Amino acid sequence: MLTWILAAGAVLCLAYFITIVIYSGIGTAYAFIWFVFAAGLGITAFCVRWYERYPRRIPLRLPVSLVTLCGAGLVIMLMLQFLIIGKVPQVADSDLEYVIVLGASVKGEKPGRTLELRLDKAAEYALQNPETIMILSGGRSAGQTETEAEVMKRYLLEKGVKDEQMILETNSTSTVENIAYSRMIIDVLRKQKQEHHQDERALPAYLPSVMMQRPDHSREIGILTSNFHLYRALQVAKKQGMTKVSGIASPSDRILFLHFCFRDGLAVLKERLAGNI
Numbered sequence: 001m002l003t004w005i006l007a008a009g010a011v012l013c014l015a016y017f018i019t020i021v022i023y024s025g026i027g028t029a030y031a032f033i034w035f036v037f038a039a040g041l042g043i044t045a046f047c048v049r050w051y052e053r054y055p056r057r058i059p060l061r062l063p064v065s066l067v068t069l070c071g072a073g074l075v076i077m078l079m080l081q082f083l084i085i086g087k088v089p090q091v092a093d094s095d096l097e098y099v100i101v102l103g104a105s106v107k108g109e110k111p112g113r114t115l116e117l118r119l120d121k122a123a124e125y126a127l128q129n130p131e132t133i134m135i136l137s138g139g140r141s142a143g144q145t146e147t148e149a150e151v152m153k154r155y156l157l158e159k160g161v162k163d164e165q166m167i168l169e170t171n172s173t174s175t176v177e178n179i180a181y182s183r184m185i186i187d188v189l190r191k192q193k194q195e196h197h198q199d200e201r202a203l204p205a206y207l208p209s210v211m212m213q214r215p216d217h218s219r220e221i222g223i224l225t226s227n228f229h230l231y232r233a234l235q236v237a238k239k240q241g242m243t244k245v246s247g248i249a250s251p252s253d254r255i256l257f258l259h260f261c262f263r264d265g266l267a268v269l270k271e272r273l274a275g276n277i
Contacts, residue, residue, distance in 0.1 A: 006045035014038035080265035099222035103138020103148030121250035123159035235277035
C-alpha cells in the first residue's frame with residue numbers, strides 16, 4: 001500500500017512539473033523542484049518495494065529513513081501552507097494612510113502575470129480610497145531597462161489612478177528591501193506632514209469634539225501583495241517594527257497557485273533562518 005501511495009505521489013509531482021513547463025515555461029523559478037520531488041518519491045517507492053520483495057538484500061534503515069524524511073517534509077510544508085493561506089484576510093481595511101504595493105517580475109515594459117494581478121487589486125483599492133497614498137515598491141532586475149515601480153505606475157495610470165496618489169520606491173530587490181525602503185519613505189512623508197500640519201491643540205475650544213470622531217487610520221499602513229506572499233510580507237514588516245499593518249491580498253494564477261505556495265513556504269523557512277521574520 002505504501003509503495004503505491006509513494007508511486008502515485010511521484011506521478012502527480014511529475015505531471016505537475018510538466019504542466020508548469022507547458023503553461024509557464026521551463027524558466028519558471030524553482031519549477032524543477034517538482035521533478036526532484038517526483039524522483040525522490042519514485043526512489044523511495046522503489047526502495048520500499050525492493051525491501052518487501054527482498055528483505056535481506058537491502059537494510060531496513062534505508063526505506064525507513066526515506067519514508068520518515070518524506071513524511072517529515074510533508075508535515076512541515078502542510079503547516080507552512082496553513083500559515084500562508086489561513087492568514088489571508090477576506091476583506092481589506094479601508095482608508096489606510098499608506099499602502100505598500102510589492103513588485104514582482106516584469107516582461108519588458110509590461111508587468112508579468114503575478115504583478116498584473118497585484119496591480120489590478122491596487123487600482124481597485126486606490127480608486128475606492130482616493131486619500132490613500134500608494135507606495136509602489138520594486139527595483140530593476142537583471143536585463144531590465146525600467147524598474148518594477150516605473151512599470152507599475154504606468155499600468156496604474158492607465159487604470160485611472162491619479163499620479164499624485166503614487167510614490168515610487170525603486171531601490172529594492174527583495175521582500176525585505178521592499179518593506180525597509182518603503183518604510184523609510186513613509187517615515188519621511190510623515191515627518192514632512194507633521195511639519196506642515198496645523199497643531200490640533202490650536203483649534204478653538206468651542207469646536208464640538210464630534211467633528212473629530214472618525215476611524216483613526218492615521219498610523220496604519222497596508223501591504224498589498226499576492227495571497228500566497230502576504231504572510232511572509234507581514235511577518236517581515238512586523239520584524240522591522242511595523243506594529244500597525246494591514247494585509248491586502250490579490251488573487252494569483254490558479255494553475256501555478258500550488259507552486260507559488262510551496263515556493264513561498266521555502267522562502268519563509270529561509271527568512272526565518274536569516275532572522276528576517
